[in-house]
Amino acid sequence: MKFTNEIEKLQKKYAGTxxxxxxxxxxxxxxxxxxxxxxxxx
Numbered sequence: 001m002k003f004t005n006e007i008e009k010l011q012k013k014y015a016g017t018x019x020x021x022x023x024x025x026x027x028x029x030x031x032x033x034x035x036x037x038x039x040x041x042x
Contacts, residue, residue, distance in 0.1 A: 007031065 007030045010019050018036055020027040029037040 004030070 007019060007021065011032070018029060018033045020029055020033070028034070
C-alpha cells in the first residue's frame with residue numbers, strides 16, 4: 001500500500017485529529033493536516 005493511502009486511512013479512522021508522521025528527526029503533517037498546522041503557526 002502506498003504511503004499516502006495509509007495516511008488517508010488513518011485520517012478517516014481518527015477524524016478530528018491531526019496525524020503526524022516521523023521523518024528522520026522531524027514530525028510532519030501530510031495533506032489536510034499540513035494545512036491545519038500551517039494555519040496554527042500563523
